[in-house]
Amino acid sequence: MIEARQLSFRVRERELVRSLNLRVRPGEFTAILGPNGAGKSTLLKLLCGQLKPTTGTIFFAGKPLAEWSARDLAKYRAVLPQQSAVPFDFTALEVVLLGRSPYGDAGSQEGLAREALRMTDSEHLADRVVTTLSGGELQRVQFARVLLQIGWRPVSDGRCLMLDEPISNLDPAHQHGALQVARNMARRGVTVLVVIHDLNLAAQYADHVILMKEGGIVAEGAPAEVMTAERIGDVFSVHARITANPLCEAPAVFVELPPR
């Protein structure tokens, strides 16, 4: 469970996140949506502790973030940033094993690391040097690393998986594969928070969506409640139409640019 109260982040005179209050619940897949520059990544960086808020407090499992030790925090929440630094010359398996660093047992967890790679359809990449991987392959390997960090056994402590655009480099099959894994993690009790640009995939996989604009939350709730044509049109500066997705019980969003 993640909670933020009166969260703000200011750089010089600009408020990138403005007085946000939010709760991200365990057992749910929560998607953060919004246009470029809305503050989604900044919010995620604040929530995971990478940035220090200008005002406000963040709680993990009811305890203020400032009171968590770095090691306990690393066991409680795993973060996949938009761009992860690639350790020079590491193999994919070694990168995934970095997910066990907080536990100090990477040497004995090769089997689990291979399972994490399997979950992201990347087991065949295990012995490849990561600097030679394609963008999508590397993104799947990094996803496997955070899966190993948080684990996939059912949990009752609401530990968190925080993913910033985890499917930006993936083909459609792997996009669905990664989002299915994230949803399955939520079903096992994990608090799953995902920044995502694809409105239709968000509608299909998220239990709860948070729609951001200019550093604030415009609306949040179930996808069908939040993703109205008027709201999507306003937030993204487009003409939007919403219909039923023929493949599942989710809204399907179509947009075009308004005439100039």
Ligand SMILES: Nc1ncnc2c1ncn2[C@@H]1O[C@H](COP(=O)(O)OP(=O)(O)OP(=O)(O)O)[C@@H](O)[C@H]1O
């Ligand atoms: N350190 C900084 N100094 C000044 N401006 C910043 C800083 N960090 C972020 N910004 C600005 O704050 C705004 C929000 O950035 P953020 O990365 O959170 O947006 P985002 O919603 O994740 O966008 P995108 O969809 O493009 O990834 C942007 O306009 C960005 O240029």
